[in-house]
Amino acid sequence: MVKKIKASFSENKLFIHAALLLLGAILAWNIIGVLGQLRWWGSASLKDFDFPSSNLSISGYDVQNNRYTNTVGDANIEFGNIDGYVGNIRFVFAQPLEQEIEISIYYAESTHGYSEKNKVTQIVAAQSTEAIIEVGFNVTTCRADIGTTAGEIFYLDKIIVNDSSYKYLLVLKQLKNMIWEILLASVLVIAIRGIKIEKSIETGKWVVYLKDSDVEIAKKILLIFVLFVVYFNVAANLPIDMAPDEYMRDDVPFWMYEHNALPIGNEPELLNNVWGFSYAFMPYLPSIIAYMFMKMFSIVNASTEALQLAMRSVSIFSGLGCVFFSLKLGRYLFKNKLATYLLAISIGFLPQIVFLSGYLNNDIFSLMTCMAILYYLVSGRAEHWPIQKCVGLAVSISACLLTYYFAYGWIIISILFCIDSCLRDNSILDKKSFIIKRILLVAVIVFILAGWYFIRNAMIYDGDFLGIKASRECAEAYAAAGHDVYISVSPRDQGLDLSTILFPWFLSTFNSLIGVFGYMNIPMQQYMYYLYYSIILIGIISYAFWLIKCRRDKLLSISLIVTFICPIVFSLFQSYTMGYQAQGRYIISALPAIMIFMIQGYEGLFCFYHAHFKKYKSGITKLQDSNIEEPFFATSGYICLILVWIFAFIHVYISIIHGQLIP
Structure with missing residues (x-):
């Protein structure tokens, strides 16, 4: 006791x-x-705007001193050029409101004009003497629609932008x-x-x-x-003009939220003015889940900000899902528990993963499906492919199919991995029957969960079940209709040789796999890239050495190598033949292989160091328990790597993410 x-x-x-x-x-x-x-706090404010005012443009109101009468229903007060951050707008009424009134703030950003998405609405109760509306965005201009019905009357004393007295509330x-x-x-x-x-x-x-x-x-x-x-902090504060393509991608869940239906790629409301197509042509499972989150959130709060956060929650939980599966994977891949934590931390605290977890995109969701596929592959093999592991693998493959073409290499590898591991498993007696039953089980589940999407595409787009050809034809038709559509000219069309773009492509792609933010215009400090590259490359080089020398788990190693190569080749081919896009998020499905190679490489280094230390132990230390040695070296090494990785992330988070990315 x-x-x-x-x-x-x-x-x-x-x-x-x-x-x-x-x-x-x-x-x-x-x-x-x-x-x-x-x-x-302390920002300049617009005060006492008695009409006429150089700061405000009043339309649709009959103004008599402080008395405002809505004459057209769609009346508004337009603010001048703001070009800055608007935290809140305070309306002070000269007299208590005689009736309930609706106030809507429309704001324009650098990439978006006035729209229903760029709107904050608040119902102000009768007898109120003021209203404070939180905006929380960088805006170029904004306007206030006070009241929605002709004949509404209110007495307005002043409007204050970024009211400092609100800080206490x-x-x-x-x-x-x-x-x-x-x-x-x-x-x-x-x-x-x-x-x-x-x-x-x-x-x-x-x-x-x-x-x-x-x-x-x-x-x-x-x-x-x-x-x-x-x-969550990134998702709640990241401006939409810092989130690549979100302004175009979030059109899909917002369209579903308004229509309660699945969109077709050429919906007029979804077509982008620059590209001539929409993301509804591509697999959009994250947008479907975002739509569900938006519906749930709207029960409590249906404001644009709440719906946007609900939409971004898909990426938040996808990032957490990557970490969850990393923690589950560890027991099948590593001997030391700290190696499991290093895998979870190296993925979860990678700057680019943090950035991708803060806005709606398919990349981070795709990575989660890849981590899930890998988990069910290694755990299924270890447990001789029970039914529940096959079901989990089928669900993961279905989610991957409905998310990102760049990750399809994982699906091909999962089929080959399963068949090979079953053939090598001596506990499976009737291998042929067992493999056929498991393949049929997975195939039926995948067809039920993901097949509908490709059948629907084939029916809508004349047999184009992937939607790629239909998307291209839509852009061409949009341009033929007189719209100014951006046409990307590929390096191949420019007459450039593939070798001329290789180095800049690899540099840009792998830099942005580690961390380049905004629209590829906010990089980290150069020495941070050197630090991350050093940690990763030392581990991978060590892994390559131990793979050749010890021939560790050849099936898993070959599978990871293929999943590493496939997205790189696919992305490079697309950049060369369709349009130059050297972005790390396109090869995000290669990240599990990179991190696992790195950690298994360090695992080999620690074992090597332990073996050589053991030869000279008697002349160095008096340790009596030899079982202490290996954990000591491995634990010390893993702790050092974890601390360096976390401190590197903290530095990037403070100096770049919160210093430049988030206003």
Whole structure:
């Protein structure tokens, strides 16, 4: 009993540290949130705008001193050129409102004009003397539509943009949110499986502790929670003009939200003025899920900001899904538990992954499906392909099919991997019958979950089940109708040789796989690329050495090599023949192979160092327990790598993501 209590106190200490880290993360998040929301304190404001005013243009109102009468229904007050961040707009009424009134703020950005998506609406109750509407965007201009019906009357004293007096309300609101977050986190911690509360026989005091297995669960939950805070903060604050193609991609879920139907690629509302096609031609499973999230969110809050955050939640949870499957994969790939955490951290805290987890895109969702496919492949092989693993693999393949063409190499490899692993499995007696049954099971599930999309495409687009040809023809028809459509001229059409673009293409692609933000216009500091490349390449070179020397798991190694090569070749071919696009997100499905090679390479290095140290141990140390040596070297090495990776991310997050990307 004494030994058990001592162990309990040790585990309890770790649990307290984890809880303190959780509390610190919540506090840090809210402090960042307050500072982020209040960054516009002291900004210039528009005050006392008695008509006429050089700052405002009033249309559709009959103005008599402070008395405003809506004469046309669609009346508005247009603000002048703002070209800056608008946190809130405060309307001060000279008299209490006689009736309930609707105020809508329309704002224009550099990439979007006035639209229903760029709108914030608030219903102001009768007898109100003021209204404060939160905007929270960088805008070029904006306008206020006060009232929607002709004949509505209100008395307006002044309008204040970025009212500094509102800061106190914001702080109180953030504090209230923080209290709820701490309470929720406390419930989450208490609910973690395996928390034990026992009374010590010796001391008579109550002791709280976790079992070893549940300490690991607590660590994983804490890691995922911290990453959720990071991803959510990016998603809640990232301007749409910093999110590549989101202004075009989010048209699809917003269209579904308004029409409650699946779109066709050439829907007039979806066609982009620049490209002449829409993303509804491409697989759009993330947009379908975003539509579902938007419908759920709209029950509580149907504002544009809430719907946009609901839409971006798909990417938040996709990023967390990548980390989740990384943690699940570790036991099948690595000997040391810390190697599992290194895989999860190297993917979850990679700057480009954090960026992709902050806005709607297919790339991060595609990566999650690749991680899921890999997990079900290695776990299915290890457990001799039970039914549940085959079902999980089928669901993952279906999601991959409905997301991204660049990741289809994983689907081909999964088929070959399954067949080869079954043929090598001595526990499977009737191999032919077993393989046929498992293939049929997976195929039927994939056909049910994903087949409908390709059948629908074939029916709509005259047999073009992928929609690629239909998309190109749509752009040509849009241009023929007199629209000014951008036509990309490929390097091949320019008469350039493939060798002339190889080096710049590889440099740009792999730099942006690590981290280039915005529209490929906000890179990290050059020395950060050197740091990331050094860590990754040392591991991969070591892996190549150990693969040749030890011939480790050839089936998995070959599979990962193919999944690494396929998206690179596909992206390079597309850049050369269709349009130069050297972006790392197009080869994001190669990331699992890169990170696994890197970590297994370091695993080999630590084993090599341990073996050579052992020869000279007697002259260096007096350690009696030889079992301490290998964990000591491996643990020290993994901890160093984890700390360097996290500190590198913190530096990028503070200096680039929060310093330049998020206003």
